[in-house]
Amino acid sequence: DARVTQTPRHKVTEMGQEVTMRCQPILGHNTVFWYRQTMMQGLELLAYFRNRAPLDDSGMPKDRFSAEMPDATLATLKIQPSEPRDSAVYFCASGGAGDLSYEQYFGPGTRLTVT
Amino acid sequence: AQKVTQAQTEISVVEKEDVTLDCVYETRDTTYYLFWYKQPPSGELVFLIRRNSFDEQNEISGRYSWNFQKSTSSFNFTITASQVVDSAVYFCALSGNSGYALNFGKGTSLLVTP
Numbered sequence: 001d002a003r004v005t006q007t008p009r010h011k012v013t014e015m016g017q018e019v020t021m022r023c024q025p026i027l028g029h030n031t032v033f034w035y036r037q038t039m040m041q042g043l044e045l046l047a048y049f050r051n052r053a054p055l056d057d058s059g060m061p062k063d064r065f066s067a068e069m070p071d072a073t074l075a076t077l078k079i080q081p082s083e084p085r086d087s088a089v090y091f092c093a094s095g096g097a098g099d100l101s102y103e104q105y106f107g108p109g110t111r112l113t114v115t
Numbered sequence: 116a117q118k119v120t121q122a123q124t125e126i127s128v129v130e131k132e133d134v135t136l137d138c139v140y141e142t143r144d145t146t147y148y149l150f151w152y153k154q155p156p157s158g159e160l161v162f163l164i165r166r167n168s169f170d171e172q173n174e175i176s177g178r179y180s181w182n183f184q185k186s187t188s189s190f191n192f193t194i195t196a197s198q199v200v201d202s203a204v205y206f207c208a209l210s211g212n213s214g215y216a217l218n219f220g221k222g223t224s225l226l227v228t229p
Contacts, residue, residue: 033216033217043219104217106159107159109158
């Protein structure tokens with residue numbers, strides 16, 4: 001049963017600390033997305049990659065957030081320095097090639113709390 | 116710009132009732148995709164259906180059915196004979212020509228009571 005995995009599932013950190021979230025997409029999927037869910041904003045896109053190249057990161061605060069795909073099996077989202085307003089659930093999703101990129105499968109999310 | 120509106124914030128029904136979740140979308144794209152996702156209390160997002168803009172056939176999967184009407188820009192979701200396990204937040208989403216990213220509605224929280 002292929003699934004997207006995310007680590008850690010929960011993270012509590014203090015303001016100013018660096019946070020790294022990791023995602024392993026479904027094997028064979030070449031499109032990876034990062035979304036953030038908050039009560040106020042709902043689900044919003046932060047960035048996405050195709051074949052490890054960033055295609056759109058316009059939803060990401062550039063000064064503190066960065067997203068990378070070091071290889072096809074790992075995507076990372078970093079926040080440095082973290083702020084209380086970054087508290088949210090961060091979801092990674094992956095999609096297949098071509099038209100199948102539209103069908104996205106989500107990981108369980110990382111619940112981040114910044115105090 | 117793309118927009119998805121789920122006007123129903125919360126719905127409460129008694130088990131075995133039928134319930135329809137509304138979704139209205141806006142897009143200038145000629146080709147687009149519509150989706151429904153389920154988010155149960157455990158928090159994960161579960162893919163339910165994808166429909167492309169050229170296929171207006173309604174779809175039925177077990178107790179779930181979807182009604183896509185381009186004339187009214189709506190993609191409504193009906194659960195027949197609801198069950199307690201259907202309690203969740205349901206999201207409608209849209210993706211278009213500009214890329215694969217999903218634009219989500221705010222979600223409808225469905226509570227099914229015994």
